[in-house]
Amino acid sequence: MRPFISVNPEKCIGCGLCECVCALEKEGVPNPLISRIRVIRVFPLLNVALTCRFCEEAPCVNACTRDAMRRLEDGVIAVDEEKCDACGWCIEACPYGGLTFNPNRGVPVACDLCGGEPKCVEFCPEEALELVSDDKASRELWSLAVKRLPSRIERLTNMMKKMDFTEIFEESEDRMKRLEEKLEAFNRRIAELVKS
Numbered sequence: 001m002r003p004f005i006s007v008n009p010e011k012c013i014g015c016g017l018c019e020c021v022c023a024l025e026k027e028g029v030p031n032p033l034i035s036r037i038r039v040i041r042v043f044p045l046l047n048v049a050l051t052c053r054f055c056e057e058a059p060c061v062n063a064c065t066r067d068a069m070r071r072l073e074d075g076v077i078a079v080d081e082e083k084c085d086a087c088g089w090c091i092e093a094c095p096y097g098g099l100t101f102n103p104n105r106g107v108p109v110a111c112d113l114c115g116g117e118p119k120c121v122e123f124c125p126e127e128a129l130e131l132v133s134d135d136k137a138s139r140e141l142w143s144l145a146v147k148r149l150p151s152r153i154e155r156l157t158n159m160m161k162k163m164d165f166t167e168i169f170e171e172s173e174d175r176m177k178r179l180e181e182k183l184e185a186f187n188r189r190i191a192e193l194v195k196s
Contacts, residue, residue, distance in 0.1 A: 002075035011128035014047030018120035063093035
């Protein structure tokens, strides 16, 4: 199985930096609306980033009625923009929410792993994203996160009852420091691209 980007839902804070980084790398502008990775914010205790998993029997490729979707030799799922009529069947067929629609180009787009060095993984401030090739391990992370939700909710509820938010503030401060570091690196990346 081709490696894909997996998210640890317990680490993802829903900051959306991965979306901006992806759009900058692939489309030249840091606009999350044209990113190939999407952050889904279910509620404050669960955030997930979704992108293409390069399925062996790719439902998106099978759903395309115009043969516009295809698997390249390296396993990446690509769209032939001249054949695509933007019907969206490929997006609907993906069980992982891995395809997005680029409104500027009028076609679906999928992750291509940035040539093997995904920028979203590099810039994630919480190291919630990683390149994996084991679907089972990825599913176990999700399962564990869901199992722990009740205890996380209970912890938050107890803090609210006691009106003691010290722990949350400390966690938030640490996360903000990491996010600021990654944002500074991202701004340097933007400056590099503008110069070239």
